Amino acid sequence: MAIYVTVCLLAAVIGLPGYYPSDHPVPAIWGFVLGLAITHWFAFHTASRLIRGGRADRRDAQLAAAQFTGAALVAGLGSLAVVLAPERLELRVLALALGAFIAALVHHGIRSSGGSALRAGCYAAGALVAAIAVVELKHLLS
Numbered sequence: 308m309a310i311y312v313t314v315c316l317l318a319a320v321i322g323l324p325g326y327y328p329s330d331h332p333v334p335a336i337w338g339f340v341l342g343l344a345i346t347h348w349f350a351f352h353t354a355s356r357l358i359r360g361g362r363a364d365r366r367d368a369q370l371a372a373a374q375f376t377g378a379a380l381v382a383g384l385g386s387l388a389v390v391l392a393p394e395r396l397e398l399r400v401l402a403l404a405l406g407a408f409i410a411a412l413v414h415h416g417i418r419s420s421g422g423s424a425l426r427a428g429c430y431a432a433g434a435l436v437a438a439i440a441v442v443e444l445k446h447l448l449s
Contacts, residue, residue, distance in 0.1 A: 308344065308347065308373070308374040308377045308378060309377030309381055309412060311347070312343055312344060312378050312381045313408055313409050314409070315339075315343055316336065316339060316340055316343075316381060316385060316405060317402060317405045317406070317438065318441065318442045319339060320401055320402065332386075332389045333386045333390065336382055336385040336386055337382045340378050340382040340385070341379075341382065343378070344378035347374065348371055348375070352367060352371070355367070381408065384404055384405070384408055385401055385404065385405065387404075388401045388404035388405075389401055406439065410431040410432065410434060410435045411431070412434075413427075413430050413433075413434040414427045414430070414431040417430045417431070
């Protein structure tokens with residue numbers, strides 16, 4: 308969820324000219340990220356309950372908590388980036404922070420599953436390139 312929300316936020320602030328509200332970026336970041344997380348949770352929660360015949364599963368709450376924690380982490384990172392950056396550099400710093408976050412998540416995932424530092428670095432770099440490519444493709448299709 309955190310990678311998904313990060314790529315979507317990156318696409319929104321870079322790929323959609325005029326979307327980024329420079330006068331109030333922090334509430335816009337939180338609104339976008341939490342709205343996306345709620346939408347994502349609702350869609351997948353509903354689909355999973357339909358597949359299970361309407362039955363709830365205790366893992367649903369754990370999954371929702373993990374998804375919303377990831378989304379809040381992304382929003383917090385984005386907020387911190389724009390608050391600390393000079394106003395003229397907000398978008399660039401935000402994009403850099405989001406890209407670095409994607410790479411860090413992938414690196415951590417590979418390392419925690421026993422992968423070497425080299426392998427984790429290569430995967431992180433590949434994920435960063437792929438995220439940028441997705442954002443650029445979204446921009447071209449918009």
